[in-house]
Amino acid sequence: MKLSGWGRYPVVDCGTATLRGPEDLGGVLARRGTLIARGQGRSYADAALNRDLTLSTLGLGRMQAFDADTGVLTCEAGVGLDDILRTFVPRGWFPPVVPGTKFVTVGGMIAADVHGKNHHRDGTFGAHVEALTLATADGGIRVCSRTQDADLFRATLGGMGLTGVILSASFRMQPIETSFVLAETVAAADLDAAMAVFEASHDWPYSVAWIDCLARGRRLGRSLVLRGAPMRRRALPAALASRPLRLAPEGRIRVPVDAPSLLLNRWSVGLFNGLYHRRGRARAGPRPVHFDPFFFPLDRIDGWNRLYGRRGFVQYQCVLSAGESAAGLAALLGRVSVAGQGSFLAVLKRFGPAGEGLMSFPAEGYTLALDLPLRRGTLALVDALDGITHAHGGRVYFAKDACCRPERMREGYPQHAAFDALRKAWGAPRKFASELSRRLEL
Numbered sequence: 001m002k003l004s005g006w007g008r009y010p011v012v013d014c015g016t017a018t019l020r021g022p023e024d025l026g027g028v029l030a031r032r033g034t035l036i037a038r039g040q041g042r043s044y045a046d047a048a049l050n051r052d053l054t055l056s057t058l059g060l061g062r063m064q065a066f067d068a069d070t071g072v073l074t075c076e077a078g079v080g081l082d083d084i085l086r087t088f089v090p091r092g093w094f095p096p097v098v099p100g101t102k103f104v105t106v107g108g109m110i111a112a113d114v115h116g117k118n119h120h121r122d123g124t125f126g127a128h129v130e131a132l133t134l135a136t137a138d139g140g141i142r143v144c145s146r147t148q149d150a151d152l153f154r155a156t157l158g159g160m161g162l163t164g165v166i167l168s169a170s171f172r173m174q175p176i177e178t179s180f181v182l183a184e185t186v187a188a189a190d191l192d193a194a195m196a197v198f199e200a201s202h203d204w205p206y207s208v209a210w211i212d213c214l215a216r217g218r219r220l221g222r223s224l225v226l227r228g229a230p231m232r233r234r235a236l237p238a239a240l241a242s243r244p245l246r247l248a249p250e251g252r253i254r255v256p257v258d259a260p261s262l263l264l265n266r267w268s269v270g271l272f273n274g275l276y277h278r279r280g281r282a283r284a285g286p287r288p289v290h291f292d293p294f295f296f297p298l299d300r301i302d303g304w305n306r307l308y309g310r311r312g313f314v315q316y317q318c319v320l321s322a323g324e325s326a327a328g329l330a331a332l333l334g335r336v337s338v339a340g341q342g343s344f345l346a347v348l349k350r351f352g353p354a355g356e357g358l359m360s361f362p363a364e365g366y367t368l369a370l371d372l373p374l375r376r377g378t379l380a381l382v383d384a385l386d387g388i389t390h391a392h393g394g395r396v397y398f399a400k401d402a403c404c405r406p407e408r409m410r411e412g413y414p415q416h417a418a419f420d421a422l423r424k425a426w427g428a429p430r431k432f433a434s435e436l437s438r439r440l441e442l
């Protein structure tokens with residue numbers, strides 16, 4: 001089957017199978033060649049692709065136990081975040097960390113060790129995982145935690161499926177009083193101003209900025225910084241107080257066809273970014289926002305990736321240390337602005353300290369993510385951006401990366417040798433591989 005990630009590039013002809021339970025493992029592992037687990041395929045490029053065998057875990061969809069005293073939920077790895085939200089928000093519980101889409105699986109969140117708008121305070125999703133069960137290359141099923149096979153546990157958080165197939169996990173949910181966030185938008189005239197807002201917003205549990213990446217010169221890095229905090233029940237306005245833990249109405253707008261690539265050009269994107277910025281400024285001041293549009297604004301548009309046309313797009317995401325961020329981000333944004341390949345979405349976020357996953361992406365500093373529609377010259381531009389990131393001592397996010405060079409990966413991820421050694425010790429290289437791991441020579 002021809003498969004791709006969310007960016008629809010690259011497209012790879014893959015052998016496929018679906019795992020419905022541990023009983024299927026024997027047959028799957030006995031097949032010749034390597035395999036990679038796949039959740040909802042929301043990683044952008046080739047992390048969840050293997051031409052030999054791409055193994056869907058969506059058959060592992062059961063929630064298994066919930067302890068209302070500790071908030072620990074145990075579920076199979078193919079359970080969707082959307083399912084967890086639908087089930088637990090009305091009961092007053094929220095996942096500890098959520099990425100920018102709810103259409104991901106628990107296995108995908110652990111394997112990419114995803115970060116959310118609260119990374120500066122709460123770390124990655126993996127920081128809240130108590131234990132996981134992993135099918136390893138020898139056909140065994142291991143329960144890993146910080147006290148049991150701890151090395152394997154640390155390698156699996158952010159290990160992009162390369163240590164084995166995660167079958168289930170236990171993680172701590174957070175109690176909530178309402179399903180609303182008190183949110184405010186702060187307009188920042190340029191990059192320095194945006195970073196100053198982040199530095200002053202540490203006490204806000206959630207923060208993120210949308211950058212107009214076509215703004216140039218003095219306005220380079222012009223942004224809207226969105227920050228928020230979970231709302232207490234007593235703070236809800238009367239109109240919302242009767243159903244404090246409501247879910248957002250279902251219903252999504254569908255993108256029916258691939259948009260012609262002409263639709264996204266320097267002028268249309270510039271217009272969009274300009275309008276977005278003005279709209280954000282007009283909305284200044286704190287207001288209650290439902291968690292769904294606050295955390296997952298793009299999920300309302302079903303298949304928004306088709307807006308980038310048939311050829312797809314690349315999302316470039318990197319992190320730079322706090323000391324390198326001002327210069328590095330200016331260089332990256334300057335390069336994108338000159339290329340005129342601007343994106344609807346350029347996102348900036350202040351990360352807190354790195355977590356425990358050997359290959360986890362987040363590290364103390366700033367992360368920048370931008371979408372680039374795939375055209376002639378786009379991959380060369382991404383390589384140039386990579387060069388800037390590398391020169392500033394940063395690294396790219398494997399869940400997004402489409403073309404990083406192996407030597408840059410090795411410098412960006414200093415624990416890659418420990419990761420490789422651990423994989424070898426568990427026999428993983430002969431069974432678990434992806435197009436990403438081949439490309440990066442992991």
Ligand SMILES: Cc1cc2nc3c(=O)[nH]c(=O)nc-3n(C[C@H](O)[C@H](O)[C@H](O)COP(=O)(O)OP(=O)(O)OC[C@H]3O[C@@H](n4cnc5c(N)ncnc54)[C@H](O)[C@@H]3O)c2cc1C
Nearest residue numbers: 039040041042043099100105107108111114115160161166
């Ligand atoms: C709109 C959008 C917004 C996003 N925002 C963020 C964000 O804010 N923060 C962030 O960190 N990420 C973000 N992402 C990326 C996304 O959260 C990750 O790529 C996540 O891994 C996707 O989960 P999935 O179930 O779709 O996994 P897939 O894309 O199917 O797989 C991703 C990786 O996980 C591995 N994997 C999946 N299931 C298993 C399993 N059971 N066992 C072992 N390995 C497994 C795969 O092999 C692959 O390496 C975003 C993606 C989109 C499309």
